[in-house]
Every structure is written in structure tokens, then in C-alpha cells.
Amino acid sequence: MEIIFYHPTFDTPYWIAQLSKQLPGANVREWKKGDNQHADYALVWHPPVEMLQGRDLKAVFALGAGVDSILSKLKANPEMLPESIPLFRLEDTGMGLQMQEYAVSQVLHWFRRFDDYQAQQQKSEWQPLADYHREDFTIGIMGAGVLGGKVAESLLAWGFPVRCWSRSRKTLPGVQSFAGTEELGDFLRETRVLINLLPNTAETVGIINLNLLNQLQDNSYLLNLARGVHVVEEELLQALNNNKLKGAMLDVFSREPLPQESPLWQHPRVVMTPHIAAVTRPQEAIAYIARTITGLERGDHVSGQVDRQRGY
Numbered sequence: 001m002e003i004i005f006y007h008p009t010f011d012t013p014y015w016i017a018q019l020s021k022q023l024p025g026a027n028v029r030e031w032k033k034g035d036n037q038h039a040d041y042a043l044v045w046h047p048p049v050e051m052l053q054g055r056d057l058k059a060v061f062a063l064g065a066g067v068d069s070i071l072s073k074l075k076a077n078p079e080m081l082p083e084s085i086p087l088f089r090l091e092d093t094g095m096g097l098q099m100q101e102y103a104v105s106q107v108l109h110w111f112r113r114f115d116d117y118q119a120q121q122q123k124s125e126w127q128p129l130a131d132y133h134r135e136d137f138t139i140g141i142m143g144a145g146v147l148g149g150k151v152a153e154s155l156l157a158w159g160f161p162v163r164c165w166s167r168s169r170k171t172l173p174g175v176q177s178f179a180g181t182e183e184l185g186d187f188l189r190e191t192r193v194l195i196n197l198l199p200n201t202a203e204t205v206g207i208i209n210l211n212l213l214n215q216l217q218d219n220s221y222l223l224n225l226a227r228g229v230h231v232v233e234e235e236l237l238q239a240l241n242n243n244k245l246k247g248a249m250l251d252v253f254s255r256e257p258l259p260q261e262s263p264l265w266q267h268p269r270v271v272m273t274p275h276i277a278a279v280t281r282p283q284e285a286i287a288y289i290a291r292t293i294t295g296l297e298r299g300d301h302v303s304g305q306v307d308r309q310r311g312y
């Protein structure tokens with residue numbers, strides 16, 4: 001079995017060595033420009049079109065959870081990957097725990113009013129503030145898939161009321177599930193902390209706009225862990241400046257790196273990280289890919305295949 005690997009920043013020798021160990025019959029090689037030799041599987045992130053085009057592959061694996069960049073490249077170059085070749089993505093592989101760490105730490109930060117205490121400290125002000133109560137701190141998770149489900153679990157464990165919104169209704173123990181555009185308004189009405197874990201698709205671009213934010217509870221918070229294009233950044237700033245939103249924590253931006261001139265950098269109630277909410281963990285990802293390839297070779301049904309029409 002021949003496997004080609006391409007990632008612009010990963011430690012390629014490590015990946016090749018580990019994949020070879022876990023797939024003993026496989027010959028794994030780094031794909032380099034000009035390599036047109038046969039391959040059965042391709043493991044990629046931001047692949048050059050020529051890496052995939054014209055190959056008779058059994059499957060392609062995206063080396064991340066989101067497949068928006070590969071699908072948008074496919075839109076511009078449909079011949080890069082025919083529909084008959086399945087595209088897989090990483091399901092959790094250690095990203096769920098990272099998302100839990102991120103979400104729990106920030107929700108507790110807001111819940112314990114550390115943002116207010118930090119602002120007071122700037123003014124050398126010693127002033128205990130009224131406590132917030134969990135019943136006024138409903139967490140609303142948009143996108144209740146692999147990662148949204150994990151985040152829901154972790155916040156439930158801290159005693160917060162948790163609800164989720166997704167395309168179809170979910171049955172997550174203890175979580176109130178809302179589905180479809182017709183239930184979006186009801187989902188937002190009680191939400192105090194909005195956590196975004198939607199995929200980037202034609203339907204979800206720009207979904208977090210002023211109209212949506214205005215439907216949240218007053219003094220709400222936004223945690224964007226998914227993709228920058230979900231948020232209309234100027235309208236987020238309006239919602240912060242008119243105090244509908246009390247704070248926002250953003251891991252992802254419509255342009256990355258965030259341009260120096262963006263007002264988000266300086267906003268006193270915005271905190272940010274540079275797209276690190278959950279990164280691909282090589283050990284878990286390699287084990288998952290090796291397991292999935294083994295299953296595909298046996299003809300088993302395996303999970304993780306992207307539905308290209310849906311876009312995730």
C-alpha cells in the first residue's frame with residue numbers, strides 16, 4: 001500500500017515513521033512537487049492541486065477537523081478530487097479535550113467576573129462585586145457535533161445549564177437540543193454564553209451578526225472556537241459597544257493573522273488567541289488514520305467521511 005503525506009508545517013519525518021510503524025504493510029512517503037507515482041491514500045493539509053489531481057486514490061485524509069479550506073480549493077479546481085474518492089477528516093483525536101479546556105476556563109473566567117476584577121485592578125479599585133448565578137448563565141453551543149458535544153459535557157459537569165443548536169436534533173444527556181433555523185430564535189433567547197463550534201459552510205458564513213447577537217440575553221458573551229468567517233466582525237464590535245455583549249473571546253478571525261489595523265486588537269472587552277483552540281495531536285491523529293485505513297482495507301464501515309454536498 002502506498003501513502004503520500006503533505007503538510008506545510010508538521011514534523012513530516014515523525015509522521016512518516018509513526019504511520020509506517022502502525023501500518024506495517026504500507027510504504028509512506030512525503031509528497032514532493034513532481035511526484036506522480038502511484039498512491040492509494042493521501043494525507044493532506046492545504047494540498048497543492050497537483051498532489052491529488054489525476055490520482056486513482058482509495059481515500060484522502062484531511063489532517064484537521066475542518067475541511068473548509070480543502071473544499072474551497074475543490075470548488076475552484078473540481079478535477080482535483082472526483083466525488084468517487086472519499087474524503088475523511090479527523091474526528092476528535094485529542095481536539096475535544098483541548099476545546100473543553102478552552103471553553104471551561106473562559107466560561108469560569110466570565111462567571112467569576114475575573115474580567116471585571118481585571119478592569120478594576122487597572123484602576124487600583126478594591127471592590128467586591130455581586131456573584132453571578134448559574135441559572136442566569138445558560139451556555140448555548142452552536143454546532144453540536146464531535147467537538148460541540150464534548151464542550152457541552154464539560155460545562156454540564158460544572159453545573160451550568162447547557163443547550164445546543166444544530167441542523168438536526170441531538171440527544172446529548174442533560175443538554176436541551178434545538179434544531180434548524182426555525183428553532184434558532186428560541187435557542188438564542190435564553191443563552192448567556194454563546195459558543196460557536198459550527199463548520200464553515202455556505203449556510204453558516206456570517207451567521208453571527210448583529211441580528212443574531214441582539215437575540216441573546218443582555219450582557220452576554222461570545223466564544224468563537226470554529227472559524228472567523230462565522231462572525232461579522234464589525235457587527236460584533238457594535239454589539240460590544242452598545243453593551244449587548246459584555247465580552248468576546250476569539251480564537252479565529254476572518255483574516256489570519258488578524259491584520260494590525262483591526263480594532264479587535266485594542267478592544268478592552270475582547271480577548272484573543274491565534275487559532276490554537278485545538279490543534280492536531282500527532283499521536284492520536286496517526287492512530288485514528290491507521291485504524292481507519294485498516295478498516296477501509298477490510299471493507300468495514302468507518303466514520304469520519306465528509307459529506308461534500310453538506311460541506312462538512
Ligand SMILES: NC(=O)C1=CN([C@@H]2O[C@H](COP(=O)(O)OP(=O)(O)OC[C@H]3O[C@@H](n4cnc5c(N)ncnc54)[C@H](O)[C@@H]3O)[C@@H](O)[C@H]2O)C=CC1
Pocket residue numbers: 065066067090091092095142143144145146147148165166167168180197198199200201203204225226227251252275276277278279312
Ligand atoms: N479553532 C480551532 O482550533 C479549531 C476549530 N475547529 C472547527 O470546529 C468545527 C466543528 O468541528 P466538529 O465538531 O469536529 O464538526 P462536526 O461536523 O462533528 O459538527 C458540526 C455540527 O454543526 C452542525 N451544523 C452544521 N451545519 C449546520 C447548520 N447549517 N445549521 C445548524 N447546525 C449545523 C452539525 O449538525 C453538527 O452538529 C470544524 O468544522 C472546524 O471549523 C476544529 C478544530 C480546531
Ligand SMILES: O=C(O)C(=O)CO
Pocket residue numbers: 063064065066067275276278279280
Ligand atoms: O482542525 C482544524 O480544523 C483546525 O482548525 C486546526 O487548528
